[in-house]
Amino acid sequence: MKEKRTTRDQEAVPRTLTGQKLMDMFDLLFAHFGPQDWWPAETDLEMMVGAVLTQNTNWKNVERAIENLKSKHLLTVNALCSMSIDALAQEIRPAGYYNIKARRLMNLIHFMNDQYGEDLSEFFRDETQIIREGLLSVNGVGPETADSILLYAARRPVFVIDAYTHRILKRHGMSEEYATYYELQELFMDHLPEDQELYSEFHALIVQTGKNYCKRKPLCLYCPLEKWEREF
DNA sequence: CACCAGGCAAGTA
DNA sequence: TACTTGCATGGT
Numbered sequence: 001m002k003e004k005r006t007t008r009d010q011e012a013v014p015r016t017l018t019g020q021k022l023m024d025m026f027d028l029l030f031a032h033f034g035p036q037d038w039w040p041a042e043t044d045l046e047m048m049v050g051a052v053l054t055q056n057t058n059w060k061n062v063e064r065a066i067e068n069l070k071s072k073h074l075l076t077v078n079a080l081c082s083m084s085i086d087a088l089a090q091e092i093r094p095a096g097y098y099n100i101k102a103r104r105l106m107n108l109i110h111f112m113n114d115q116y117g118e119d120l121s122e123f124f125r126d127e128t129q130i131i132r133e134g135l136l137s138v139n140g141v142g143p144e145t146a147d148s149i150l151l152y153a154a155r156r157p158v159f160v161i162d163a164y165t166h167r168i169l170k171r172h173g174m175s176e177e178y179a180t181y182y183e184l185q186e187l188f189m190d191h192l193p194e195d196q197e198l199y200s201e202f203h204a205l206i207v208q209t210g211k212n213y214c215k216r217k218p219l220c221l222y223c224p225l226e227k228w229e230r231e232f
Numbered sequence: 233c234a235c236c237a238g239g240c241a242a243g244t245a
Numbered sequence: 246t247a248c249t250t251g252c253a254t255g256g257t
Contacts, residue, residue, distance in 0.1 A: 050238090051238085052239095054237085054238050054239085055238080055239040055240065056236095056237065056238085056239045056240080056252085057237055057238080057239085057253090057254080057255095058236080058237040058238085058254085058255070058256070059237080059238060060237090060255075060256075061237080061253095061254060061255060061256090062238085064254095064255090065254095093253090093254070094254060094255075095253090095254075096237085096252080096253040096254040096255080097239095097240095097251090097252045097253055097254080098252090098253070098254080099252075099253090100240085100241090100251085100252055100253095101252085101253095104240080139240090139241075140239095140240070140241080141240085142239060142240050142241085143239090143240095144238080144239065144240090145239070145240080148238080160238085162238055162239085163237090163238075163239080164238070203238090204238095206238095207238055210238085211237090211238090215236095216235095216236095
């Protein structure tokens with residue numbers, strides 16, 4: 001998997017994380033925030049729709065868009081398939097980027113419907129790698145969206161990396177400046193037990209941390225991770 | 233007012 | 246290949 005790494009090559013990794021330290025990080029965050037109960041969706045389809053709608057977008061706005069679809073009973077494979085792009089775009093307006101996201105959603109829905117039919121569980125029966133390749137072949141589904149679907153809908157032990165993960169690890173000197181998606185994913189997956197529930201909770205906790213701490217400020221006071229960093 | 237939010241693809245050189 | 250830009254609403 002090629003991926004751009006945005007300038008600079010093979011700089012030394014500041015520190016090497018160990019499995020124990022990552023578990024410490026998880027324990028600290030869990031103690032601080034408690035269980036996150038992710039992904040907030042009633043069905044696998046809703047989860048997948050949310051995964052596309054939340055691309056670079058506040059979750060609150062995604063909820064409004066999903067509520068629009070739900071209230072009009074449009075949140076089914078068949079209903080979505082038979083909509084026009086423009087009609088779908090209007091429903092998901094609150095989520096922003098609504099024109100491009102309407103296309104992306106339609107690409108994803110049609111991909112699943114064409115390959116597997118209306119029953120999503122058929123799609124989720126395949127091997128993890130097969131599902132991933134299928135998802136990534138859809139225009140509009142990149143690594144994070146695909147892995148989110150694998151983790152939270154297909155319930156596979158795949159660690160999801162997002163902008164918060166990059167920022168938090170950088171903020172605490174735990175990853176190199178220009179680490180790629182797959183480098184960080186390997187970091188977590190190589191040093192943690194292969195456990196879908198752990199990965200689910202961990203990713204959700206990282207997002208929660210990113211929303212509250214580790215912002216673009218010189219300090220993040222009271223950040224639960226400061227202890228973890230000092231002891232590292 | 234500026235800046236951010238649970239990315240991705242297309243365009244440019 | 247390396248970097249930039251478009252997409253867009255709603256909250257702080």
